[in-house]
Amino acid sequence: MKERLTVPEEEMLRQREFMKLVKAMEHRPQTYHIVSMGCQMNERDSESIAGMLTEMGLAHQPVREQADLILYNTCCVRENAENKALGNVIWLKELKKTKPELMICVGGCMTQEKGMAAMMKKRYPFIDLIYGTHNLYRLPEYVWRVLTERRPVVEVMDIDGEVVEGLPEVRKSKFMGFVNIMYGCDNFCTYCIVPHVRGRERSRTPEAVIEECVRLQDQGAQEIMLLGQNVNSYRGGGAEFAELLYRIDRLGIPRIRFMTSHPKDLSDELIQAFGELKHLMPQLHLPVQAGSDEVLRRMNRRYTRAHYLELVRKLRGVCPDIGLTSDLIVGFPGETLEQFEETMRLVREVRFDAAYTFIFSPRKGTRAAEFPDETPEAVKSERIQRLIDLQQAIALEVLEQQVGRVETVLVESVSTRDSGSVGGKTPRGHMVNFPGDSRLIGQFVDVEITSAGRNTLRGRRIGG
Ligand code: SF4
Secondary structure, three states: OOOOOEOOHHHHHHHHHHHHHHHHOOOOOOEEEEEEOOOHHHHHHHHHHHHHHHHOOOEEOOOHHHOOEEEEEEOOOOHHHHHHHHHHHHHHHHHHHHOOOOEEEEEEHHHHOOOHHHHHHHHOOOOOEEEOOOOHHHHHHHHHHHHHHOOOEEEOOOOOOOEOOOOOOOOOOOOEEEEEOEEOOOOOOOOOOHHHHHOOOEEOOHHHHHHHHHHHHHOOOOEEEEEOOOHHHOEEOOEEHHHHHHHHHOOOOOEEEEEOOOHHHOOHHHHHHHHHOOOEOOEEEOOOEOOOHHHHHHOOOOOOHHHHHHHHHHHHHHOOOOEEEEEEEEOOOOOOHHHHHHHHHHHHHHOOOEEEEEEOOOOOOOHHHHOOOOOOHHHHHHHHHHHHHHHHHHHHHHHHOOOOOEEEEEEEEEOOOOOOEEEEEOOOOOEEEEEOOHHHOOOEEEEEEEEEOOOOEEEEEOOO
16 A cells, blocks of 8 residues: 555645635525435545534534535445435435525545546536545535536546545544544455545554544544554554554553454454454454355455455454454356355354345446346345345344343444334444433443344343
């Protein structure tokens, strides 16, 4: 991974000036609503967008239709995410007929796709602002231009992004914080659009990451989630990811988690960290994608089934209670029945706590979209159903093994399904619901696990 420059201080000061200019305008949007789609990295970007809009004098409006500025922070990892985003945007056209001053902004991964911004500009001229992933920090300037030039602004930069420091932010949670440690991806898995829209890997310096963690800690964070497309290849200021984790662990924030990890870059030092670090939670999302070496080769994953299983063995050797989760793709072009059975066998062998399962969806611009794919859709559907059934049975067995244990739960929210209950996660990442009210949110509570459901545990508070 190359070391990348941060956006120069002068540019950030320039954007601050635009924030002040927008704020001082007499006729400008007063409220905003952000629709954040996709992964946690997008959610973290949305916190920065909210910070910039707040500095421009806009207040958050929870009801989308009532906001003066609506911003879609889009995802394009799967085609249905893209269709959903476009469907939402088209619907805004109707809203704009009744509310002509409404400002519609669309940014994120979808607009960064080749040809997408031009297509949107032509087909959806009612969109006021289209920007990409690499120039998000210029939002204040673009909003200013829309308001002063009174015409749509379309700005998508083709160059790889730099690291941006010092953006204002509005955090969604006081006790749980996302911290980006690196951006982009160099791996070019053949099915994945991310490197095409998020650019090459670039890491923040350890100092910038630590400074953000300390700030969150001072604001009351009990848990931080370190984010990156592949955190295992973090290389900031010469430090590797394991080294960064040891430094963050010393800060004393009670819980640290991270995602996502590419198996080919999971180092022995990082595995060791699961056995040594006090605050690193025993949970790892380690996407395997397929259980067949041939499919992994065609996916350009650059590890073998045996290597993955060896990682699992080592992880459980240093941390027997670690909860492993994964991503699995079914019906990759050319996948034979035997190759699919290898995925099933791997799932049986590893016994993931949970797995996100997908039918392969070709993304234009990726290599796999060009691969011949002769497997009928009905066969893919039948395979994924078998995989889901297997994984669900394993997940239930794993959850049932937790019954009778006492776990420390960080309470996240009031349960929507279970009235009079709150929900939070165990160190291993299992969601537990138990009787309680909103005053417990953000607190650690000891809970005895009393039963297991399909995706969650139930429990009762101990000594509360
Ligand atoms: S590691 Fe592969 S799947 Fe993950 S973001 Fe990079 S290219 Fe996509």
